[in-house]
Amino acid sequence: MSVHTPTTPAFQSNARAAMANANLQSALRGTRDNFVGKRAAARAALPEFDDLRDRARAIKNEVLANLDLYLEAYERAVIASGGQVHWAETAEDCRRITLEICRKAGAKTVNKGKTMISEECGINDFLAENGIRPVETDLGEYIIQLRGEAPSHIIAPAVHVTVPEVEAEFRRAHTHLPADRDLSELSTLMREARGVLREKYFQAEVGITGANMLVAETGQSIIVTNEGNGDLSQSLPRVHIVMASIEKLVPTLEDASTILRVLARSATGQETTVYTTFSKGPRRKGDPDGPEEYHVILLDNGRTNMLGTEFQDMLRCIRCGACINHCPVYQTVGGHAYGWVYPGPMGSVLTPSLIGVEQGGQLPNASTFCGRCEEVCPMRIPLPKMMRHWREREFEKNLTPAAQRQGLRLWAMAAQRPALYRFATRIASGALRLLGRKRGSLRSLPFAGGWTGQRDLPVPRGPSFMDQWRGPTR
Amino acid sequence: MSARERILARTRAAVTGAAEPEEARRAAVAVRIAQAPVAPAPRQALSHGPQRLTQFMTKLEAAAATIGRVSGLSELPKALAHELRKRNLPAVARVGSEPMFAGLDWGTIAISHGPGRVEEPVTLSRAEFGLAETGTLVLASGPDNPVTLTFLGETHFVVLRAKDLCGGFEDFWPAWRARGLDPRTINMVTGPSRSADIGQVLQLGAHGPIALHVFLLDG
Numbered sequence: 001m002s003v004h005t006p007t008t009p010a011f012q013s014n015a016r017a018a019m020a021n022a023n024l025q026s027a028l029r030g031t032r033d034n035f036v037g038k039r040a041a042a043r044a045a046l047p048e049f050d051d052l053r054d055r056a057r058a059i060k061n062e063v064l065a066n067l068d069l070y071l072e073a074y075e076r077a078v079i080a081s082g083g084q085v086h087w088a089e090t091a092e093d094c095r096r097i098t099l100e101i102c103r104k105a106g107a108k109t110v111n112k113g114k115t116m117i118s119e120e121c122g123i124n125d126f127l128a129e130n131g132i133r134p135v136e137t138d139l140g141e142y143i144i145q146l147r148g149e150a151p152s153h154i155i156a157p158a159v160h161v162t163v164p165e166v167e168a169e170f171r172r173a174h175t176h177l178p179a180d181r182d183l184s185e186l187s188t189l190m191r192e193a194r195g196v197l198r199e200k201y202f203q204a205e206v207g208i209t210g211a212n213m214l215v216a217e218t219g220q221s222i223i224v225t226n227e228g229n230g231d232l233s234q235s236l237p238r239v240h241i242v243m244a245s246i247e248k249l250v251p252t253l254e255d256a257s258t259i260l261r262v263l264a265r266s267a268t269g270q271e272t273t274v275y276t277t278f279s280k281g282p283r284r285k286g287d288p289d290g291p292e293e294y295h296v297i298l299l300d301n302g303r304t305n306m307l308g309t310e311f312q313d314m315l316r317c318i319r320c321g322a323c324i325n326h327c328p329v330y331q332t333v334g335g336h337a338y339g340w341v342y343p344g345p346m347g348s349v350l351t352p353s354l355i356g357v358e359q360g361g362q363l364p365n366a367s368t369f370c371g372r373c374e375e376v377c378p379m380r381i382p383l384p385k386m387m388r389h390w391r392e393r394e395f396e397k398n399l400t401p402a403a404q405r406q407g408l409r410l411w412a413m414a415a416q417r418p419a420l421y422r423f424a425t426r427i428a429s430g431a432l433r434l435l436g437r438k439r440g441s442l443r444s445l446p447f448a449g450g451w452t453g454q455r456d457l458p459v460p461r462g463p464s465f466m467d468q469w470r471g472p473t474r
Numbered sequence: 475m476s477a478r479e480r481i482l483a484r485t486r487a488a489v490t491g492a493a494e495p496e497e498a499r500r501a502a503v504a505v506r507i508a509q510a511p512v513a514p515a516p517r518q519a520l521s522h523g524p525q526r527l528t529q530f531m532t533k534l535e536a537a538a539a540t541i542g543r544v545s546g547l548s549e550l551p552k553a554l555a556h557e558l559r560k561r562n563l564p565a566v567a568r569v570g571s572e573p574m575f576a577g578l579d580w581g582t583i584a585i586s587h588g589p590g591r592v593e594e595p596v597t598l599s600r601a602e603f604g605l606a607e608t609g610t611l612v613l614a615s616g617p618d619n620p621v622t623l624t625f626l627g628e629t630h631f632v633v634l635r636a637k638d639l640c641g642g643f644e645d646f647w648p649a650w651r652a653r654g655l656d657p658r659t660i661n662m663v664t665g666p667s668r669s670a671d672i673g674q675v676l677q678l679g680a681h682g683p684i685a686l687h688v689f690l691l692d693g
Contacts, residue, residue, distance in 0.1 A: 030674045048516040055513045062506070068485040069503040087478035139680055140671035156671065163673040190669070190677050197681060202592055217507050220660075228625045228667040228682025235621050235659075246481065251503075252510040257643035261516070272608040274537070275682070276662040283658055288570070289589035289622045290615060290658045300481045307488035 006355055007339035011362040014337035024334050027160050031153070035325035038269025039376065045271075052262050057380045059255045060316035063247075064307065070216045070249045071298070077219025081281030083294040091121040094299050098123055098208070098241060101295055102132055105239045107205040113223065113230030114138040115210030116154055116319060117243045117299055119341045120354070123208070135200050137229040139193055146173050152335030154342065155267050155321040160334055163189070197229070207237040207291065211244035212318065213259060214296075217252040220280040221296065224263065224273040231277055240279070240291035245299045247315040253278075259318060262378035266320040302354045310389045314349050316379040321346075323373035323383060329366050338363060345373035345383040352390050361399050364390035422466055429460040512644055519607040519642020526606045527690075530639055533609025537665030538678060539686040544633075546693050551580045553689055554631060558583070558596065561685070563629060567596045572618040574600055574633065590626030597627025597683075601634045601663075603649065607642035610664045611688065612650070614657040621659050625667075630683040632663070635691045 007014060018024055043049045063070050075085045086101075088094040094117070102110060110132055112118065124134040124145070136145040140158035144151055146169045151157030158166075167183045170192055183189055209230045211221040221242045223230045234240045250256050264270040283290035306312055324330050324344030335343035340360065342350050348367060352360035364387040373383040394400055395408075414421045436442045436459035444452045451457055463471065475483070490496065521529045531541050544553045558565055566584045568591075569575055575585075575598070590597060599619040601611040611632050615621035624630060640646040650660075667682030678684055 027674070034670075034674060046516060046518065048514075051514075052516070065489055066499055066503050067489055068482050069500055071482065071485065073503065073507060087476070087481055089477045089481060093477060137681065138671070139669045143671065156674070158671050159674065166672050186672055186675055186677060189672050190679065193672075194679065194681060198592060201681075217510065226667065227669045227671075227680035229680070231621070231625045231659075231661070232681055235625065246485070251507050253647050254510045254512050254643065257647070258513060261643075271533070272610060272662070272664050274663065274665050274667055276610075276664075278660040278662075279658060281658060284616060284656075286617045287615065287620075287658060288617055289620045298481070300484075304481060304484035304488060307485060 006351075006359050008351060008355070008360045008362055009339070011337060011339060011366060014339055015333040015366070018333040018337045023162050023165075024160050027162065028331055028334055031156070031159055031325065032331050035268065035321075039266060039322060039325070040269075042265040042269040042271065046261075046265065049262070049265065052258060053378050053380055056259050056262050056318075056378060057316060059250060059258060060247075060379060063249050063251065064312060064315055067246065067249065067307065070251065071246060073216040074214055074219060074249055075298075077216065078281070078294075078296055079219075081219050081294075083219065083281045083296060086295060086297045088297050088299045088301070091299075091301050094121040094243065094297055094301070095123060095126045097297050098243075099126065099130055099132075101239065101241055101293075102127065102206050105205050105293070107132055107239070109133045109135060109200070109204040110206045110208060111135050111137050111201060111204035111233040111237060112141070113207070113209035113225065113233045114141050114157065115208065115243050116151075116341055117210055117245055118208060119151065120301065121243075121299070123243075135197075135204065137197055137201070137233050138225075139190075139227060139229070142193060142197065143169060146170075150336070150341065152343065153321065153324060154319055155324075160336065201232045201236050204233075204237045206239045206241060207233040207235075208241045208243060209234050211242050211248050211296075212263065213250050213256050214244055214248045215251075215253060215256055215278070216249055218278075218280060220278040222256060222260075222276065222278050224260070224276050226268075226270075226274045228275055231275060234277075234279060235290055238291060239293040239295065240282075242279070242294070242296045243299065244296065245301070246303055247317075263318055263320055266322040266376065266378040306353050311349065311353055311386055313381050314346075314353065314386060316381055317346055317350070318379060319346075320378060322376040322378065323381075326372040326376045328368055328370060328372075333366075338366070345387070346381075349381075349383055349386045349390065352393075357390060357393050357397060358399060361390065361394040361397075364388075364394070422464070425464055426467070429464060432457075432459045433461075435459065510647075515642055515644040516607075519644055521606050521641050526639060526641060527636065530604055530606040530609055531690075533606065534665070534688060535609070537609050538668070539609070539665045539688060541688040541690055544689045544691050547574065547578070547691065550575075550633065550689060550691070551578055551583065554598070555581060555583055557631065557687055561629065563596055567598045567631070568594055568623060568627065569598045570616075570618050570620045570623060572600045589620040590622030592626075594623075594626045595628050596631065597623040597629075598631045598633070599623050601632050601688075602638065602653065602655065603646055604634045604639045605642055605646055605662075606639060608664055610662050612646070613661040613663065614655050615659040615661065616657050621661060624661055624663060625682045627683050628679075629685045629687065630666070631687050631689065633689045633691055636693075 143158040213222040330344040348363035441456040603612040669680035
């Protein structure tokens, strides 16, 4: 079963199912309370936070304006430290290169730290099809791998899974442990996962991690984690593969530090994650541990096509998830409804860019345009503006549903004829007033069930603004 | 054309629309990397003197680590023995070939040398630097302090010299570069490992250490 076939075109039915799922709704309430409050507290504790955001934005803009040169500088530094750089234009390239490295290493098992790029490229399914067992080591990723699911959040991939579901999954998967063991406490579940994965760390021949940043100055890849799984995944196997997309570049260690200061605060409200690791090349002469080979796969997969367009700003994204956590749509439907790797506002912009507006065009419509995503984005990415651009492209490409197009056309026709428009609104507001004259509001209205299903519609109280403006009372 | 050339060509075409000639860009990027410009540091990263020490200890404890001060290197074995007893841990420790630990008399503690193994109840490392800004330890991987000791120890003890304590990133990176180290990994550690992936409740001891204790070495 592939968990990576996009179901984005089915967003509306996905969303309806999500809203009817009581377990998911309770999990989403938890996310809301956890992430939103903690970020606000972290921001309040650092008076310079907004200055750092400006600085972080400037750093990424500088990188994107000279991305070709930063990529070359980074590549030189990696090679100088004994590492190898592989360039992947597409997800397919990334899968092929990964398999080649694994085959050469004689790998039967591959350990993985959390990497969204590998989700984007469908690495797990591909390795499994080729007889290599991928093992997710991030606790959340491990849980959803057991369940055969995709992550529902880029920071907290198993946020939709309840504790009893975790216990059931562990009992099903860990059959080598006594069936009557006590798993009633959260701590016993954690300990069991720790024990099972500890064994696996020592079995893998290859470890794959992502990269939060790539440093052009030094050729280092940076990962930030709280669990330590990414570090065990890269330190114990004989081969370390870093999967990173081309926009992860930063010029120097100082620049990386600026971005680190806004990253964890925006993601989980921590000042810093427990582990921030800078890795470069294979183990040094005399090192008793660490990999003997260090490979970086640089993935494009549609990103160079965003450069120089109205979507270039999206390439500043550092995957903190703040826009997701603060989005009223995400808070209501969760991550799976979005149907691909990246949920929430960042996903609504990125998904059509990466898999095409034909597949992902539904997502930019899943927005109330409240603007909170842009407000909390540490890289100040104008997400609502870019969602509007996608809506325009969707309309231009004739992908909008026929009823919606007809409605828009009708409205546009009226809006371009002021006399007709005023006449129509006068009739409509008069009719509404008549219908709701007793209560001053309406409980139901034909064609407006989407509104009145949740709340009453207040009826217009008097003449329209235009009528008042022109009228004798002026 | 190779994938590399195609990616770089597309990138170049997109970024050079109206901008300056490539030679000028190339020179500017080289300068940008070499000079590593620094923005004004947040106040949190500018502590010094006794206030720096207090900030480091407060931040470290906020990250669920513990810290004790040791008056001199010769006192380290006694301090470790005390912590092991207090925590009901076996009298063992796994260490690398850190020269600082070489001449010490460990008494009843059975010291073993080498990288981390599957079961590793106690590991001991030395941190190169500390950052008061966030209560962070900075370790350099290598034979002296194998990286796996940082992640496989159930309880990880770390020695930090008080004089290696920096205010924040701004004074740390120059100090780091000046020391001339080139390890495979720089490991910044802020507290024991943790996860909230089960039921959204934060628990300590995910894959790495369940407890982290710092010996701050005076003098």
